[in-house]
Structures are given as structure tokens and as C-alpha cells.
Amino acid sequence: MSLVVQKYGGTSLADSERIERVAHRVARTKRSGNDVVVVVSAMGRQTDDLIALARQVSARPPAREMDMLLTAGERISMALLAMALHDKDIPALSLTGAQAGILTDSEHGEAKITAIRGNRVGDGLAAGQVVIVAGFQGVNPDSREVTTLGRGGSDATAVALASAHSAAVCEIYTDVDGVYTADPRVVPDARKLAEVSFDEMLELAAGGAGVLMARSVEVGRKFKIPIHVRSSFVQDEGTWVKENVMEEAIISGIAHDTSEAKVTLWGVPDRPGVAAAIFEKLASARVNVDMIVQNVGADGCTDLSFTVPEAHIEIARQATAELVVELEATGSSVDANVGKVSLVGAGMRSTHGVAARVFRALGDADINIEMISTSPIRISCVVNRDSVEDAVRALHAEFDPPVITAEVGADA
Amino acid sequence: MSLVVQKYGGTSLADSERIERVAHRVARTKRSGNDVVVVVSAMGRQTDDLIALARQVSARPPAREMDMLLTAGERISMALLAMALHDKDIPALSLTGAQAGILTDSEHGEAKITAIRGNRVGDGLAAGQVVIVAGFQGVNPDSREVTTLGRGGSDATAVALASAHSAAVCEIYTDVDGVYTADPRVVPDARKLAEVSFDEMLELAAGGAGVLMARSVEVGRKFKIPIHVRSSFVQDEGTWVKENVMEEAIISGIAHDTSEAKVTLWGVPDRPGVAAAIFEKLASARVNVDMIVQNVGADGCTDLSFTVPEAHIEIARQATAELVVELEATGSSVDANVGKVSLVGAGMRSTHGVAARVFRALGDADINIEMISTSPIRISCVVNRDSVEDAVRALHAEFDPPVITAEVGADA
Numbered sequence A, B: 001m002s003l004v005v006q007k008y009g010g011t012s013l014a015d016s017e018r019i020e021r022v023a024h025r026v027a028r029t030k031r032s033g034n035d036v037v038v039v040v041s042a043m044g045r046q047t048d049d050l051i052a053l054a055r056q057v058s059a060r061p062p063a064r065e066m067d068m069l070l071t072a073g074e075r076i077s078m079a080l081l082a083m084a085l086h087d088k089d090i091p092a093l094s095l096t097g098a099q100a101g102i103l104t105d106s107e108h109g110e111a112k113i114t115a116i117r118g119n120r121v122g123d124g125l126a127a128g129q130v131v132i133v134a135g136f137q138g139v140n141p142d143s144r145e146v147t148t149l150g151r152g153g154s155d156a157t158a159v160a161l162a163s164a165h166s167a168a169v170c171e172i173y174t175d176v177d178g179v180y181t182a183d184p185r186v187v188p189d190a191r192k193l194a195e196v197s198f199d200e201m202l203e204l205a206a207g208g209a210g211v212l213m214a215r216s217v218e219v220g221r222k223f224k225i226p227i228h229v230r231s232s233f234v235q236d237e238g239t240w241v242k243e244n245v246m247e248e249a250i251i252s253g254i255a256h257d258t259s260e261a262k263v264t265l266w267g268v269p270d271r272p273g274v275a276a277a278i279f280e281k282l283a284s285a286r287v288n289v290d291m292i293v294q295n296v297g298a299d300g301c302t303d304l305s306f307t308v309p310e311a312h313i314e315i316a317r318q319a320t321a322e323l324v325v326e327l328e329a330t331g332s333s334v335d336a337n338v339g340k341v342s343l344v345g346a347g348m349r350s351t352h353g354v355a356a357r358v359f360r361a362l363g364d365a366d367i368n369i370e371m372i373s374t375s376p377i378r379i380s381c382v383v384n385r386d387s388v389e390d391a392v393r394a395l396h397a398e399f400d401p402p403v404i405t406a407e408v409g410a411d412a
Helices: A016-031 A046-057 A063-087 A120-126 A153-164 A198-206 A214-223 A274-284 A310-327 A346-350 A354-364 A385-399 B016-031 B046-057 B063-087 B120-126 B153-164 B198-206 B214-223 B274-284 B310-327 B346-350 B354-364 B385-399
Strands: A003-008 A035-040 A092-095 A102-104 A113-116 A130-134 A137-139 A146-148 A169-174 A195-197 A227-231 A239-242 A253-257 A260-269 A292-294 A301-309 A331-335 A338-344 A369-375 A378-384 B003-008 B035-040 B092-095 B102-104 B113-116 B130-134 B137-139 B146-148 B169-174 B195-197 B227-231 B239-242 B253-257 B260-269 B292-294 B301-309 B331-335 B338-344 B369-375 B378-384
Touching: A003 A016, A003 A153, A016 A035, A016 A063, A016 B046, A035 A063, A035 A120, A035 A153, A046 A063, A046 B016, A046 B063, A063 A092, A063 A130, A063 A137, A063 A146, A063 B046, A063 B063, A063 B092, A092 A120, A092 B063, A102 A153, A113 A153, A120 A130, A130 A153, A137 A153, A153 A169, A153 A214, A195 A198, A198 A214, A198 A239, A198 A253, A198 A338, A214 A227, A253 A385, A260 A274, A260 A310, A260 A338, A274 A301, A274 A310, A292 A369, A301 A310, A301 A369, A310 A331, A338 A385, A354 A369, A354 A378, A354 A385, A378 A385, B003 B016, B003 B153, B016 B035, B016 B063, B035 B063, B035 B120, B035 B153, B046 B063, B063 B092, B063 B130, B063 B137, B063 B146, B092 B120, B102 B153, B113 B153, B120 B130, B130 B153, B137 B153, B153 B169, B153 B214, B195 B198, B198 B214, B198 B239, B198 B253, B198 B338, B214 B227, B253 B385, B260 B274, B260 B310, B260 B338, B274 B301, B274 B310, B292 B369, B301 B310, B310 B331, B338 B385, B354 B369, B354 B378, B354 B385, B378 B385
Parallel strands: A003 A035, A003 A169, A035 A130, A092 A130, A102 A137, A169 A227, A195 A239, B003 B035, B003 B169, B035 B130, B092 B130, B102 B137, B169 B227, B195 B239
Antiparallel strands: A102 A113, A137 A146, A227 A239, A253 A338, A260 A301, A260 A331, A292 A301, A338 A378, A369 A378, B102 B113, B137 B146, B227 B239, B253 B338, B260 B301, B260 B331, B292 B301, B338 B378, B369 B378
């Protein structure tokens, strides 16, 4: 008997009818002879509704209380799913993150899973129960405080449980049917990928593909748990994210991201330790920095650009203004009107000239490149935000047939 | 510095505006130099909404999962109240029943508090925080399962915490402004009682007064914690429930209850042990029996009547049908069309002729009495349900000025 971990997002659990449908799918998996652990998100838009309520009573809700509030969401969906399964004569047991032994650090609102302890999940499975675990939440073992895991938290719960309990597969059910060669809303002839490697999926996620967050892909890669991304509304297979992909295409997908802003520090003295000073300051201000580009400088000075999430613009603006004074730089600027396009493919490693083709395709489409950053299996370009979709289409056309390309649908 | 425990019901916390208002009141109590523990119910009709959802996914939701579901309600209201207090610069900490150390037996859906352990409440108070505790919920220490306390559970949480932490007073905030001499919807000139003894309040609660459940009054009486029942919408004092009431009126109130049914066993053999056999059987069928009346029999037989909650009618009907066979009785009947009117007053102990005045007043109003049951401070009569309100008015008129009389408004 093998263990299947299934994770259902909020859209799949939006109302009692959809919960019934999920129960039906879980029941079928159980009846076909598998042990099943189900990880659930909160129903539909409940998390957003709770956040809105919090905003109504407090300008700056404390993170500890926000976690207490939001964890009510999965508590509701997991209990309802357990009831729906009982109604189908499938014994089921719902467990909170704490009860399932999801231990985290103490970072309220964006906690990281540090360990999975205890054995209420294993005991439930041994007793023949489907075990339903609240996604997105855990507990800090020192303070015994409830925490939430932030964006992509429920996926992270699912993959972590899959690894802790040696599951055969972690199925991520969502409202799109897999990982695509590009966002189908931007590129209508984008195709669903049958499989993609962990490395590529990590780059796609980092590039803005919303269907899976990098954190869960990382756990899957580390513990070699295949992740199957699929739709809860159809029976078809989705996309398998796994270690070894049979044929490595040059390009597996094109991801894009319009949620970042570009920050530039102008005329920074070009001496050892300056970059460290800059990013230490940003890290201590808790700014998440993504791409970093520094050109070779002239006259002992250089310009340094990086991208940050839009939510961090104001903190970044303040930190860089201080840095200008401290480092005696020329100035700083913030440009929110940018977007990032990333071409991802493990086959790039062994194929020459991919970068040149990217720049040529963008140039032919009259798109100016503002920043470039590469990894062995990725090329990312920051461009004007208005040009992002054109850039995705241009690259998809350039690398499309017979090469396989990719981006990803949206997901909660 | 004295400790005040305040309990707010769902109506007082129905939306963000009302939560703000509660936060304001809590803040004032804290700023005036008290330690404050707040016990909250779920917002407005949320518990009913969750029950409706459960019914949609399951014909018979397991009690364990129902408790998991319903405890989400107070989790939401307590976190929101904590945020609202933080927003007023009042440090606050929300705790679940389990975190606050509310230990219960394992009876899901109607658990009883067995102990209050741990000291997160005390630690929070010592740190200057307002401690907000989820009402209605606890945890079974053996199974570590979350439980709910059933009807009146949040009041029970509040009074139990007040006793465990030696509070000066337990304030029960509700949508009525106190305990009345009779239900004002039935008797428009009913008056609010300034104070009432624990014993009288117990009898009023048992008689159908919904503002306070008997279980919380019992805890208050046992640990000598004064309970102050008052409205969260006005500043006026409500009704104090306490040990010694200055002047004992003959009658403090008139309670009525139309949620019970009368069950009669006809022609029961009148021999020792028969009554025990009957009520042991009902107890093992989990039927809550209220009033019991047995007349002296003739021909070695007797008729025995008792009242049960309407929800238990079907179980009671089945149990009594079996008893008829087992005891070789003549037959049994169930009458749901009854109601109970109770006259309560500690002054009855030392006043003669009260019962006679009750029967005369009802007789003059042409109301037939079907069952009578008394305690030293109460006289209860079961009458036809259609006559209940007339009976309340007749008794209120009979015992009104200058005697003080009473029933109680509704509460969630």
C-alpha cells in the first residue's frame, strides 16, 4: 500500500458542493488501495475575507494575532472535508498543523517548516483513516505559538508531509490543469508540459510561475518526492515535477512576473565590501531582493540595480536613500514600471547561442532590455512593464516548435 | 489590582464595528486599573452558519469533527478583538481554550470543564496584557482532542476562569440588560432585578430563564464568584447574581419554558425499585429528565409523569414503550403541547400560603394545572402550552407590587 498526499487549494474547496467533489476524489483514491493524506487550504476567498476583517479593526494587526485569525480558515475546511468523507463511509480525521506535528520557526506570517514530529498522522493512517491536515499552518515548539507559512504555505505543508511520511507522490490540485509552456492568457497556443524537472520548475517558480512556489519544489527536490500538479475539476493527468525528465528540451518554459520593481543606486564607489554593505542593510530591513546586476564601473564608481517585490518598494526606497548618504553615492531611483521575462530549460546547458537568440528576438520585437541575469538553465530579462506580454509572445514564437517551451497559469 | 473577567456573546461581537465597541469597553476597564480576562463567543450567527455548512456535507457529522469546525468561530472573534485592542495601544493576547488550560472530559459537543491548568493566562496578565480566551471550547488532556462545551459554554468558560484566577467579578455581557421579574415580551411591566441570589438564579435558569445557564451559576455559587449580567450596549448596571442578597423578597421572579414535553407512564406496578428501573433506563438512553411527578397509586398501580426536552422526545418515546413491556404497565403517552411556569423566591421558605395563592391565581385565570413540582424556593406548574403566557401574567399580577417578581430575556 503506497501513500498519496493530495493538496487541494481554496478554489477546489470554495463551497459545500466542491467539498463534496473533493471528498469523492479522495474516497476514490482511498478505495483504490492507497493510504491518503489530504492537505487543505481555506475555503475560497475566506483568507482574504478574514484579512479584510482584520484591517477593519486594526491599522496594523499584530502578526501573532493575524496567524491566530487566519488559521481558523483551514480548520473549517478540514473539518467539513472530514465530515463529507464520513458521510461516504470513509473514516477520516482532521488535524491542525500543530496536531500533525508541523514545527516551524517563530516568524509569524511567513514561518518556515523546521521539522515534522509526532505521529498522529501515522496513527491515523494505521487506523485506516484518511488524515486531513490543515495547510499553511504550524506551531513553534518553543513558544507553542501558532504560525502561518505565508504564500505557497499549503503546498509546502503537503510536500513536507509527503517527504516525512515517504509518500509515493504529492498531488497538488489546483484550478489549472498543469504547468504550461507559457501563461495561456498571454500565449493562447501555450502547451501543457507532461513533465518538468525540479531544477526547471524552481527557475520557473522564481521567474513568476504562480502554480507552484519555489519553496515546495525545493523540498520535493531535496527528498525526491515527485509532485503532480493537476486540476481538481478534471480527471486528466497534469504536469509531473520530478527528478529525471526523459528528454531534456532546450526550453521547457517561459515565465513572467510583473510584481517587482527595479531599484538602482547610481555612482556607488567601486571598492571591496560595498556590495556587502548594501545587501546587508537591505536584508536587515527585510527587503527580499531578487535579481542583482552590477556593471563594471568607470572612474572608481559603478551603478548597481536590483529588483524587489512591489510590497517592499517603500522600505527599499528608504534604505537606499540612507545608503546614498552612507556610501557617498550619486543617487538612487525606483522604477515600478518594469517586468521580468525568464526563459527556462535544462537543455540550455548544452546548447550554444540561446542567449543571443533571446536578445535578437526581443530586439526584433522592438523591446528594450533593462537588466539581464542568467543561470545555467535560465535567462531573465527585465523590460518595461508594458512590453512584458509582447516579450513572452516573442520568445514563445522563437523557441516554440519543435522546441518545447513554458509558463504557468495562475493559482491561489 | 483586581481581576475582572468579562464575557461577550455573539451579538456583542457581530461585526467589526461592535468588536470595536467591545474593545473600547475592555480598554476602559483595563485603563481604570484592573487586570482583565475577556471570554468571547463566535461572531453573530457564525456558529449557526458553520452548523448549516456541516449539514450540507454530511447527514450526521461526527461530533469530533463538529467540534473542530465550531471552535474556528471563537478563534476568529478572539483574534479580531486582540487586534482591535492593540490598535488602542492595549497589549492583548488571544488564547484558545486549550492554550488557556481549559481541560474537559471527552464528551464532544457537550463537554464539561474538569480543571483549569497551566498558566498562560496568568503569564499574560503578569505581562500587563489583556488576555482573551475562546469561550465554549476546551481540550481533553488524555486524547488531546478539542472539545466544545455545548449550550451556555462561553458563560461556563468565563465563570470557571474567574474562579481559577480568583477574579473579583465575572461580567456576562449580553443583549439584554439584566435578569427580569418575568420575560418582558410576555409581561411588559416586568422589572429588572438589581440582585438575585445564586440559589434563586439556579431555579430561574432551570425554569427556563435563558440569560444564564444553570451550569455557570453553579460554578459561581461553588467558588463564590459574583456574576454581573449586563448589556454590552449600555453603561447601566445590570443584575448581580451573588451569595447574599440584602433583602429576600418572597418572589424574585417568574420563569417559563416551552421547550419541554410531558411523558406519562400509565398503570405502573407500584413496587420498590420500579422508579429506579425507569430512570436508569432513561439515563442510559441519555434522556435529560426534568420534573418528575408520581401520585399515590390505587390497586397496586400508579401513574408516573416526567418532562423531557423536546429534542429527546423520540428517544423517550422509544424508551417508555420498552418500559411498558418490561414493567407490564398499562401504556405510555407523550404530550409536547405543554409548558412550565416557575415561581422562584428565597422568601418562600419563610412565607406560608404561597402555593395556595399560585393555584388560586391560575384557577381564577381558568388555567388547568397538569403537573406540580416544588423545591423550598420554587413552585413549578406544567400547563397547556397555549396557557403559558397567561399563567406568567396571572402570577406576575398576583405577586407583583409590593412583592418583587421575575423572568428573564432571551440570550444566545
